[in-house]
Amino acid sequence: METAKDTACAHPDFCELIARDQGVFTWNQPSAKSLSLVVYSYNYYFWLDFPLQLPVVQPHSRLLYQLVDCSVTSDLDFPTQVIPLKTLNAVASVPIMYSWSPLQQNFMVEDETVLHNIPYMGDEVLDQDGTFIEELIKNYDGKVHGDRECGFINDEIFVELVNALGQYNDDDDDDDGDDPDEREEKQKDLEENRDDKESCPPRKFPSDKIFEAISSMFPDKGTAEELKEKYKELTEQQLPGALPPECTPNIDGPNAKSVQREQSLHSFHTLFCRRCFKYDCFLHPFHATPNTYKRKNTETALDNKPCGPQCYQHLPLLPRN
Numbered sequence: 001m002e003t004a005k006d007t008a009c010a011h012p013d014f015c016e017l018i019a020r021d022q023g024v025f026t027w028n029q030p031s032a033k034s035l036s037l038v039v040y041s042y043n044y045y046f047w048l049d050f051p052l053q054l055p056v057v058q059p060h061s062r063l064l065y066q067l068v069d070c071s072v073t074s075d076l077d078f079p080t081q082v083i084p085l086k087t088l089n090a091v092a093s094v095p096i097m098y099s100w101s102p103l104q105q106n107f108m109v110e111d112e113t114v115l116h117n118i119p120y121m122g123d124e125v126l127d128q129d130g131t132f133i134e135e136l137i138k139n140y141d142g143k144v145h146g147d148r149e150c151g152f153i154n155d156e157i158f159v160e161l162v163n164a165l166g167q168y169n170d171d172d173d174d175d176d177g178d179d180p181d182e183r184e185e186k187q188k189d190l191e192e193n194r195d196d197k198e199s200c201p202p203r204k205f206p207s208d209k210i211f212e213a214i215s216s217m218f219p220d221k222g223t224a225e226e227l228k229e230k231y232k233e234l235t236e237q238q239l240p241g242a243l244p245p246e247c248t249p250n251i252d253g254p255n256a257k258s259v260q261r262e263q264s265l266h267s268f269h270t271l272f273c274r275r276c277f278k279y280d281c282f283l284h285p286f287h288a289t290p291n292t293y294k295r296k297n298t299e300t301a302l303d304n305k306p307c308g309p310q311c312y313q314h315l316p317l318l319p320r321n
Contacts, residue, residue, distance in 0.1 A: 107282050115140040141220065153218055158227075159234050161214065166206040206231070 072081045115137060125132065137144060153161070211224040211231070221227060248264050249255040273281035306313040 105283070113140065114143045118144075153214075153221065155230075155234055158214070158221075159231065162206050162210055162231055165210045165213075166204075 068085045069082050070085045071083075074080070118133060118136070121132065208224060208228070211227040215222065215224045215227055222230070247267060248259050249257055251264070271279045273279070273284055275281070275284050304313075
């Protein structure tokens with residue numbers, strides 16, 4: 001077996017090959033005296049004997065001794081292709097950052113109905129005028145963000161509550177004349193079939209008693225009749241394919257309708273901005289109504305009356321409009 005000195009003399013560019021990292025290095029057969037380094041390059045194999053003096057490996061160069069060969073074999077007698085697999089070090093992710101950009105103008109938004117921030121004016125202001133916070137909360141009807149322990153209900157909770165109470169409509173009305181034993185049996189059947197009822201919508205419209213009870217618990221939400229109308233509007237919006245009353249179906253779809261021009265172009269006139277040619281423009285809050293748009297080539301109605309005694313309409317050979 002050749003020694004390191006003989007191999008270096010026989011192959012002068014061997015040291016340059018190692019310096020340029022053009023080969024694959026693997027350490028084999030460690031012993032008490034020497035290590036064998038196998039270098040694969042240009043389909044040549046070099047066996048070198050080195051003393052057992054391992055160099056100090058830095059953290060970034062430890063992968064040099066842990067390289068894995070990836071080989072691709074072929075069934076058509078093509079040579080096997082081998083390439084080293086190098087693993088990249090993990091890179092720390094970029095920290096989360098927030099940036100603020102100034103606005104050139106104010107944006108018109110809807111008025112807030114819930115107080116999201118209570119300003120702190122200092123202890124001196126609170127001591128002198130303790131009613132400041134109370135008046136501020138009263139302006140929002142006592143609605144403060146985060147106070148949802150009790151007395152809070154929104155549209156989503158309202159629909160879920162009505163649907164949950166609607167499952168007991170028929171059962172509660174029929175239980176008035178039943179015996180206690182029959183009520184227990186119905187209660188058991190109701191508990192067993194509760195999962196099936198939750199997955200299916202109620203068969204009938206909820207009873208008026210449900211809306212009266214909700215109105216008594218939440219008087220600020222309106223009367224029972226108002227809650228009933230609100231429930232109808234919310235449930236109709238959840239139906240698949242439901243459209244608002246001011247919108248028309250697709251003219252190319254199966255549900256196309258014959259409507260007037262103003263109604264068919266209602267969404268276009270409402271959302272499209274003529275100044276910046278964008279939809280849902282925030283820069284120009286005013287949008288012209290469909291009545292302000294007129295056709296440029298309006299067709300003038302033809303007058304069937306003769307304009308005078310010498311008018312062409314008096315000629316008998318010409319047809320009159």
